[in-house]
Amino acid sequence: MRAVIAGAAVLCLVAAPAARAAWQTAAPGAAKAKAGTVQALVITSCAKGTSTVVSWDPVPGASLYTVLWQQGNGANAPFSETATTASLTYSVPSSISRVRVQATVGSWATTYTQKDCP
Helix, strand or coil: CHHHHHHHHHHHHHHCCCCCCCCCCCCCCCCCCCCCCCCCCCEEEEECCCEEEEEECCCCCCCEEEEEEEECCCCCCCCCEEEEECCCEEEEECCEEEEEEEEEECCEECCCEEEECC
């Protein structure tokens, strides 16, 4: 009886169609399916002057960056101002105390990275 079951199992494996990825990317290389991870965003500067220029390192594949800034006193002030840009820098008012930046890569996004702007 075991030989019949083993033979049926082998027959099923031979007759089964080849496995395929559920989706593919257009990225070059042999691997077509990739895990959904996005590199963390790093804010490199928050230099104050007549306006505050915020800059960050590029995130591979990012097409859009969302910038939020906090105006007002205290850590509990809301991040009420928002802008989007494809650039790696953005000028915000000089009166801000903190900034947050998020990168969008396709349908994925980084978490917001926050930096105090002294």
